Amino acid sequence: MLQKADLDAIDWKILRELQEDGRMTNVELSRRVGISAPPCLRRVRRLEETGIIRGYRALLNAPALGMDVVAFCLIGLKHQSETELKVFADLTRGWPIVRGAWMVSGESDFLLHCVASDLATFQSFVIEALTSTPNVDTVRTALTIRKVKDEGLVEIPA
Amino acid sequence: MLQKADLDAIDWKILRELQEDGRMTNVELSRRVGISAPPCLRRVRRLEETGIIRGYRALLNAPALGMDVVAFCLIGLKHQSETELKVFADLTRGWPIVRGAWMVSGESDFLLHCVASDLATFQSFVIEALTSTPNVDTVRTALTIRKVKDEGLVEIPA
DNA sequence: CTAGGGCGCGAAAGAATCTTGCGCACGGAA
DNA sequence: TTCCGTGCGCAAGATTCTTTCGCGCCCTAG
Structure with a gap:
């Protein structure tokens, strides 16, 4: 490579x-x-x-498309066996509201980047999807107020 | 619009x-x-x-470019006046390690998406930049173990 | 019902870009 | 020095982009 x-x-x-x-x-x-x-x-x-460029993406304006809620969810699981982690990872891939997801170390096990059309939709997702998942222990949410910085993933040295 | x-x-x-x-x-x-x-x-x-498409971006493979550490930082400030919020927002724009930043509501005031070449670099950033900023109260970090999902920001109905 | 205007599509042509093949220069190794 | 691999630039054909134009549709006012 x-x-x-x-x-x-x-x-x-x-x-x-x-x-x-x-x-x-x-x-x-x-x-x-x-x-x-x-x-x-x-x-x-x-x-x-060689995979250094993974792909190309148009960046869309979420609010203009009726997506008024952007939030992050920190998820703590009850059991963190490899099997359980994979189960939850697969679940996130099936939730359209979840646009990005990472397995993390620290106080939580997963961090989810969520986008929804309105607060009611997001809250329903949290209650009916996240909280209802058996292995989910804690859900902490952070609603975004405004985007402060949004650049590419990698800093390119000048 | x-x-x-x-x-x-x-x-x-x-x-x-x-x-x-x-x-x-x-x-x-x-x-x-x-x-x-x-x-x-x-x-x-x-x-x-009309700004619905904000731009286009090549997606880069961070690990292949020597960026082995991807983390999120939840920042709590001591004072949340509009002035203080703006000061911290401007600071994030000047830190190359911070690739994305959001002002959030909840237990923290800002969420930072950080990418660094190694753990030492990231830890130096947390200590020398974040913790050293006078108005910063709390810093919670979550190192990412693996990326689970990474799709576009907006779900497009079929 | 009918005429007129606005809107969006598709066809065609010229301009720009993409893509490939080739020759040349540079640098390291025998 | 000579050979060989690597990467550049040039040039030509193929593809794509971009504009212009005319057509048909729908909506509305008369």
């Missing part, structure tokens, strides 16, 4: 540009990173094939 | 496809949503101009 060490300065520039604007044309990208289009496209393909 | 109600079934299909693959060519997109390319491109442009 391609590793960090195999990337040169141009690769990092490519990653930075595509993380900021994933739809940039290859011509524009090549101009910005200082090489011609063909080798630039070859580098992008290599980054995609 | 364009609202949810102004979107028809084809617009929703476009949003779903671009949320899954933001680099899809317009020809392929138009084929998938069942219209020809020109009106499809007009719809995409309209969704971009």
Whole structure:
């Protein structure tokens, strides 16, 4: 697998540009990173094939689409055996309100990033889905008031 | 501003496809949503101009880029005046380790999504940046063990 | 009922981009 | 020095993008 060490300065520039604007044309990208289009496209393909670029996504405006509630849920389970963890992980994948989920260490076992159209829908989810799951012990929710920062996952050194 | 109600079934299909693959060519997109390319491109442009599509982003593989630590921090402040909240929000924007940040209600005031190259770097950040900030009262961290689910922000009805 | 306007689609053509093949330069190893 | 691998840039054909234009549909006012 391609590793960090195999990337040169141009690769990092490519990653930075595509993380900021994933739809940039290859011509524009090549101009910005200082090489011609063909080798630039070859580098992008290599980054995609080796999995360093996992994919591309349009970022949607949740409120404009009628999704007024964004919240995080911290879930504590009663039993944390590998089997039980996997069961809950699979459950999260089946809940459309859950847009992102991580297994975490600390006071909780899972952290869920949730989006819902309104508070009633979110509360129903918490009560009917989360709380009702047998192995769920604690549910702490944090409703987001405003998004403060939202950048790509990886900091690209200048 | 364009609202949810102004979107028809084809617009929703476009949003779903671009949320899954933001680099899809317009020809392929138009084929998938069942219209020809020109009106499809007009719809995409309209969704971009009205802010329903906020942008596009390449999704990077953090571990492959040497970012082995992904964590969330729940921050409680001593004082929550609008001024103090804004001060802390601005601070988060200046910390490269913080990739996403939300102001939240509940037991904490902010939730930070952090990515660092190693545990030592992350711990230094917590101690030297977070804990050292005068108005910071409590810092609870949750190190992620594995990512369970990572989809687009908005569920697109089928 | 009918005429007119607005809206969105599809076809076509020119412009831009993508993609491939090829030759060349540079750098390390025998 | 010579050979070889790597990566660049150039150029050409294929694909895609983008604009323009005309058509049909629906809604509404007369």
